[in-house]
Amino acid sequence: MNRRSFLRISLTGAGLTASSMLLQGFGFGDISSALNSATKYVDSATKSYNAVSKALEDITPEQEYYIGRTIGAIVLEKFQPYEHAPTISYINILGQTLSRFSDLPELYDGYHFMVLDSPEINAFATPSGLIFVTRGMLKCCSDENSLAAVLAHEIAHVQHKHGLQSIEKDRITKATSILALEGTKNFANSDIASLTNTFEDSIGDITSTMISSGYSRSFETEADETAVMILQRVGYNGQGLIEMLKVMKKNLKPGGMDFAKTHPSPESRIENISNILGTKDKLVTNPSQTLRFQTAMKGV
Amino acid sequence: MTTSQSVQVRSSQLRKSPSFLGKIISTVHYGDRLAVLETKDSWLKVDARGNQGWLHSSAMTAKEIVLKPHAGDISKAADSDEIALAGKGFNRQVEKKFRQRNANANFNMVDKMEKSSVSQEEIEAFLRAGNLHPTGGEV
Numbered sequence: 142m143n144r145r146s147f148l149r150i151s152l153t154g155a156g157l158t159a160s161s162m163l164l165q166g167f168g169f170g171d172i173s174s175a176l177n178s179a180t181k182y183v184d185s186a187t188k189s190y191n192a193v194s195k196a197l198e199d200i201t202p203e204q205e206y207y208i209g210r211t212i213g214a215i216v217l218e219k220f221q222p223y224e225h226a227p228t229i230s231y232i233n234i235l236g237q238t239l240s241r242f243s244d245l246p247e248l249y250d251g252y253h254f255m256v257l258d259s260p261e262i263n264a265f266a267t268p269s270g271l272i273f274v275t276r277g278m279l280k281c282c283s284d285e286n287s288l289a290a291v292l293a294h295e296i297a298h299v300q301h302k303h304g305l306q307s308i309e310k311d312r313i314t315k316a317t318s319i320l321a322l323e324g325t326k327n328f329a330n331s332d333i334a335s336l337t338n339t340f341e342d343s344i345g346d347i348t349s350t351m352i353s354s355g356y357s358r359s360f361e362t363e364a365d366e367t368a369v370m371i372l373q374r375v376g377y378n379g380q381g382l383i384e385m386l387k388v389m390k391k392n393l394k395p396g397g398m399d400f401a402k403t404h405p406s407p408e409s410r411i412e413n414i415s416n417i418l419g420t421k422d423k424l425v426t427n428p429s430q431t432l433r434f435q436t437a438m439k440g441v
Numbered sequence: 442m443t444t445s446q447s448v449q450v451r452s453s454q455l456r457k458s459p460s461f462l463g464k465i466i467s468t469v470h471y472g473d474r475l476a477v478l479e480t481k482d483s484w485l486k487v488d489a490r491g492n493q494g495w496l497h498s499s500a501m502t503a504k505e506i507v508l509k510p511h512a513g514d515i516s517k518a519a520d521s522d523e524i525a526l527a528g529k530g531f532n533r534q535v536e537k538k539f540r541q542r543n544a545n546a547n548f549n550m551v552d553k554m555e556k557s558s559v560s561q562e563e564i565e566a567f568l569r570a571g572n573l574h575p576t577g578g579e580v
Binding site for chain 1: 449450451453461471483497499500502525527533536539545546547548550551554555557558559563564567568570571572573574575576
């Protein structure tokens with residue numbers, strides 16, 4: 142599914158009232174398309190571009206929060222939540238414990254975890270710390286350590302701001318500062334409409350990267366390596382990530398729309414993690430975790 | 442000369458030691474400007490209204506957060522690296538308008554997800570019951 146058709150399914154209407162967005166100092170935009178349709182505004186836009194303030198350019202945790210909420214709302218439009226209380230409660234305790242030992246333990250509203258009712262093998266993390274795993278992904282986890290590895294990998298994506306890094310390449314923050322500085326006086330209605338459309342395209346960019354195309358191989362490698370670090374800090378075994386990937390390899394369907402499409406192959410990930418772990422972490426089952434894991438996963 | 446930093450998350454807990462297993466002393470809130478007394482690894486020892494304790498640096502920013510910015514604050518922020526405006530850019534009002542135009546986006550479930558919270562006691566019990574021994578602190 143390409144980005145535009147995904148967006149049409151997810152979003153209806155022409156988008157926000159751009160003038161109200163501008164008054165609030167908000168606007169995402171693709172500079173090249175906006176400037177192409179508004180050449181008479183090039184001079185003032187260039188001036189603003191050059192005069193970008195750091196305060197407006199930086200995406201603060203508060204803004205990450207609102208970006209992440211919208212992406213979460215779109216994920217939850219596409220997937221049904223699996224609202225089985227014992228499972229959700231367990232995953233939240235495990236996930237929030239892991240997040241405390243990441244290098245980004247504090248987010249505007251903290252980390253929150255949810256299971257999606259889908260047999261696909263998938264997991265998503267929004268910039269605001271909303272983390273989703275499917276039932277199909279949970280089935281790749283044979284114990285608590287493996288599940289911890291999955292959650293740690295998603296926390297790592299949030300820690301490294303992988304989602305936001307794909308936005309900033311489109312210079313959205315620079316467009317934000319232009320709109321906030323210039324206000325409404327220099328923009329015609331046609332430009333406002335065009336900028337409104339590009340806002341929705343930008344949200345679509347984030348969600349299609351996350352859901353359809355996936356992050357770069359280097360981002361995925363970084364997330365795996367940080368996941369191992371988080372696991373070890375909490376007292377879990379880095380080997381748990383390898384064990385999960387072995388099960389995933391058996392369960393993934395070739396040509397699937399899930400992890401098969403968005404992530405490097407389990408084999409390549411296993412090889413990389415094995416090199417990091419060396420012979421340090423031997424797999425040892427922890428019986429005190431077994432019962433609570435099995436109880437929480439009953440029925441999944 | 443002491444430096445100050447501001448709380449950039451909704452709320453956080455001041456702790457007796459630089460660890461999430463450290464005893465909680467008090468709560469700090471978004472925008473609170475706190476004097477920084479000491480740093481250790483990724484943690485800051487701060488003074489919050491007479492209480493001294495530790496916060497993780499990810500909860501803090503060197504910028505001063507202006508909680509209710511006026512129009513004049515926008516150009517002030519434009520000229521300074523030291524100020525951040527609360528509620529600027531993508532904010533609650535923008536989300537409200539987005540929801541009016543995109544009725545199918547499931548914000549109600551996002552609100553529900555955000556209600557999940559886990560206490561310090563629950564985390565400590567979870568670690569103990571699971572025979573887990575984190576680095577940097579015994580449970």
